[in-house]
Amino acid sequence: MAEAFIYDAVRTPRGRGKSDGALHKVQPIQLLTTVLKALRDRNHLDTRYVDDVIMGCVTPIAEQGADIARTAVLTAGYAESAAGVQLNRFCSSGLEAVNMAAARIMSGQEDLIVAGGVESMSRVPMGTDGGALFMNPEIVANHRIVPQGISADLIATKWGYSRHDLDSFAVESHRRAAAARQAGYFLKSIVTVLDELGMPVLEADEGIRTDTTPETLGRLKPAFEMMGQLGGLDALALMKYPEVGEIKHVHHAGNSSQITDGAAGILIGTKEMGERLGLKPRARIKGFGICGSEPTIMLTGPVPSTQKVLKKNGMTMSDIDLVEINEAFAAIPLLFMEELGVDHDRVNVNGGAIAMGHPLGATGAMILSTALDELERTGKGTALLSLCIGGGMGITTIIERV
8 A cells, every 4th residue: 555645735824714804805716726836836846747636615605616626726727637626524624635635645546636625714604505414403403413612612511621721721822822923833834825916915823812811811701602591502402411411601702713714735645756756755644534423512523533543553642742633612622632641732732723713624734734844843753633523523634754
């Protein structure tokens, strides 16, 4: 079986996903075109050798519709022989694209693929595509489907995470991200987004707040309390988890991931193709996997998916130097660390989505680029990446520095 090597990883900065965010005026196809061009130009890449471009996008409608990956192949000036496909596995889509690319390369059927994702949440709002999982009353009732924020509060209640625990984690996420940005740790991967005149639109992650403190977060009201109590959704969740008694609403905008715009791309190929094109491998994809989990509590999937991938590859958490787990809500990394016995000094060492944001389709590829840069900066060997997923799933990937 062939090995899948990572040759490069780039991303745009994350822009606040609101009408006043820096990237709001930039169409999603421009974001994706930016990363494809950067991969080509940084690596002097002959795009005739690119078999496919696989891009995650969670809301693939309107400006993000009509197979945005193939569209970006054309707008970036890649060879017409390079194909393109869009996929959606909710929040894990960017990492799912990487795993799919790796599987196809490891199978020997393809030699060079660009994988990643894009999401312009300010222009194509989350949830505007609808879907039976969240909109069909019978499915919602039968499977006790509640919004993710309520699931996150259910996790915090069930595992005993207080508002103080969550806010403390959020403050540390901002502190680490601010320190990493100041030290230039993100510069290797970030590609500046330019306007039509070639002027910079955004050069660095926009959401990091250096003034975040427990006191500033303490003034924020729980985001999902009214929805849960007046909307009857707490009662729906408690039908599945009656032992909890009452859901304590402890998540808010400050200890949850920020709505964000952005795109990312990872260049993945065989050893032979890399040698042919003069590319130097930066890491290999050692293992990956997916799992389903209980859909009401929904966000616990990173734990079993990680256990599955570790077992499949004959590893334990002691073999992992760095962990990047998506900070969809603060309770998710807290649960991951507790259940798998991982110290915080190995987890999201340069901050996460609470500080920098979560552009849904791109985040999985973004955390891979962050982990890869940190492995190289510190000389460490292995990193594990994981995300919780809507509908009750988890995804995990392990990379090994070359």
